[in-house]
Amino acid sequence: MSRVKHRRAWSLALALQSKRRALARLLLFGSLLALAVPRPVSDRVPLGEQQIVETANRQVCVHTLLENEVQEAKIKRSLVLARELGAATIVQFFPWAYYEPQRGRFSWDGADRIISHANRQGLRVIARLGLVPEWARPNGADKPTTLNYLPAESFDDFARYAAAFARRYAESVAAVIIWNEPNLSFEWGYRLVDPGAYVRLLRAAYGQIKAANSNMLVLAGALAPTLEGAGSAAGLNELDYLTAMYQDGAREIFDALAIHTYGFRDAPAAEPAPQRLNFRRAELLRDIMVAHGDADKRVFVTESGWNDHPRWSGAVRPSRRTAYTIQAFEFVAANWTWLENLCVWALRFPADLLSHPDNFTLVSADFKRKPIYYALQDYARGWERSETPWLPPPVAG
């Protein structure tokens, strides 16, 4: 309740006096009580002046993670860092469970806040949609389900959410990604993965999104790089999964493919192979698209990067991570004519996870920019890069 409304209640109570003294007392007491109860101080942060992203390479993109950021000032600060980096595009997650907590009752405040700040920073937004509200999944005590468990009977509910999102943000969001890494059991609610079911979900979402906003790009896939074979409890490799999607008729129901490709320990130019996880594995997915008549479709790499944790077996040293990241951008600019964006996972986490995932970020949770941030900024903005920032190996004198 606003301060003005409290004042009105106060005046009204005084005016009633003798005739309705009891009611007046009640109102007076109520008003005093309401005034005494501390009200939350608004933490709204001004959007500020309209900004433009200064960049020499519009393919540079970062994945942000602002959906769990409580303070609006931190949302804005993260997006300022994305703009200053020279990233013209961001990928951001918009969890269904947050914005439709009850069936048909949307609550867009959190999404509005992120998107309005992103747009004010001049950033193009690609929205990743997923995460199932409790009301849309079975959740009995005998069979608890995770937030990634989407039963087939809720596909239309998800499609309605996606359509409502596409309608509301018609002017401010460029594309939506339908689900995240459905080829992993973990991301498919700890069930055996099912390309056919994903295609049915995609079909439901595509139809409703296009009916709501025909200009919204619908991105499919966002498949995780993995070597899992058919029947694995953990998932299915993305090459077989994409092939199965085409066999189930997915070609007509997405506008572009979202790809996740990580370098792991390989250099960006290392040759791809079906049994190897590396950066150019994305080319194998592209080959599958071409083989199924989708050569004209664009590709967005919506997650990519190298990790520099000192202990994780999938990581490289920080110096190499920096070099590989820049080389990857140079490589795609020269070779991947079909690529729209290369998005680095991730700009920043709202809180440290205290393990190797923290070493994918460009900025720490407490907003310290890592050396890789500056290196990528130099590349994105076309600035001259400094010389090698480390000393030669020490030699005994």
Next chain:
Amino acid sequence: MAAAARRRLKLASAARSAILAFAIAGALAIVVLSRRSAPPDVKSAFPAGEIVIGVDASFPPFALDNGERIEGLDIDLASALARELELPIRFENIGFYALHDALISGRVDMLVSALRVDPARMDDLRYTQSYFDNGLVVVGTRDTAQADAEAPAKARIAFEYASSADAEIRAWEVDGQWITMLPYELPEFALDAARLGLADGAVVDATTLRLYLRARSEWTPRYEYITHEPYAIALRIDRAEAWRLVDGALDALKESGELVTIIDSWL
């Protein structure tokens, strides 16, 4: 007389009531205290008759799947704990992102996976005491703490470029301005610089230092922790009995020296 007798009777009755109440309270206290001090029961703490361990086996030398089996410090530690508790053990190799879900959903009994204690997870998890501290250490042959701003030469500190040591040292520079920073491409180069006297000290994580020293037993530098990253075992918050057993077993491994032996065999 009658009134006096009634008064005495009343007092006696009140005294009896007080004694009774005191006795009941005492009995309750004894029951509660005896329950608290009773040793936890292994069978009820692990009703399946085995301990299922969740581990991310992509983290050498703590845990690594070498294609044939999982091995590492965490594997040896978990096995030693199971021996203490006289229970069979089974490992589930789970990626980090799904590790905590596996614990909370009951798929595994506990996580032994080079986990740093995370206060943000304490609503769901209960950590044991720490078994290893992988914080940053400053390593040197002279006391770098003596090299303050008044010294004619700044302390020369070597570290790995863009590592957690780099972030820590750059924060010192903002605060103190008494350091000459020597970034190297690899942490081993930073330690080489300290060993060869080209730097007054190096800052690396404890694991890196221990692995480096294993290969260079002739060098016995001084070192001191400057940050702390305690690794601990995590159990679900509602498994207090299991937690007490595991924490007690960890105590026993520390007291017997077996924990040090396990750590020394890998680091």
